[in-house]
Amino acid sequence: MAEATPALARPGGRTARVRADVLRAAGDVLASEGFDHLDLADVARRAGVGKTTVYRRWGTVAALVADLLVDMAEQSLPRTDTGSLDGDLRANARLVQRTLTDPRQGPLFRAVIAAATCDAHTAEALHRFYRVRIEEWAPCVERAVERGDLPAGTDPHEVVRAVSAPLYYRALASGDPLDEAAADRAAAAAAAAARAGAFTA
Template sequence: MEQESRLAGTVRPGGRTARVRAAVLEATRDELVEHGFHGLTMDQVAARAGVGKTTVYRRWGSRAGLVTDLMIELAEQSSPHADTGSIEDDLLANAMAVVGAVTDHRLGATFQAVIAAGTSDAQAVQALRAFYLRRIEEWAKVVDLAVKRGELPEGTDGMEVIRAISAPLYYRLLVTKEPVDQGVARSAALRTLAAARAGAFVPLPA
């Protein structure tokens, strides 16, 4: 995602430029929530942000550029991993963080709009991948800490553990359209923990 972070508009400037970026990204998020990716237009984002259209076109180039920068910003704003000293509590915290995000009116709608965009836009896919990779890498640290404490087997793949917690939540959210609540999140975390303790996430020898 290195090349994506070099898109115009993704550098963190100060002063008026920072205020413009903040206003444009907030407007982008509002437009995504209300109209989805395919209803997102550069002109409407500019109008909503109170910014000249030429500024938006020059700095972000396309709606995909806007979405990419928005996902970068959301990743940078997201909270660090839990550190309770217990892998069970840490994984439960991860599951609750995911369900809190996907069920939030604005944040959840933003994710769903960008995920939908990923079905037809390669740049949206890269933006999503970068966002989730960053979050998975952050939370995988709790697994590494648990291995050091002796709570999980040596060699446990932390990133796969975190993916395994989120997967059933996103499946319900996007595929079956079933409710995603704290009970579902808790079950996902505890099942994943049981599998991890049994060594299911230790890679097999080549």
């Protein structure tokens, strides 16, 4: 995604503060008004920075959203290591559940996902975000294979996807309650399927 390239550098000092302010403003607009209302000049005004700065650094709305997703991936909580597959997957599911039901993060994710259905650059940025998160949690499955808790050849990425998929379905499609109990069921189902060999190559 060529437009996003300048925004992916990790700046320091005043530049870092400007980036943080702009990304916060962009996230506020996405969460409250949606992707269609995201405008670089308006984001600059909300962030208290010059329009020229925003246009020079990001250039397009798609590049700004891409950088926002990079920042969200960087700021996400690290993987929890409970020492057991069930505990690790439950921690992952509860993190996803809390994120999707958060008053700000939930609407923000829904806006980005909706935008990704019709904007290729946003879709690419979203896919990159989830690849980072899946890679973060894959080692909990790898260690379970090493302990003999899961069959050899179990695909760790598929197991992690299986944890969050039912939760996103509730958040985006069915409207069913998305509570901690739903998160625990999703984690338990993924663990049971993995132990049964559902995710082996």
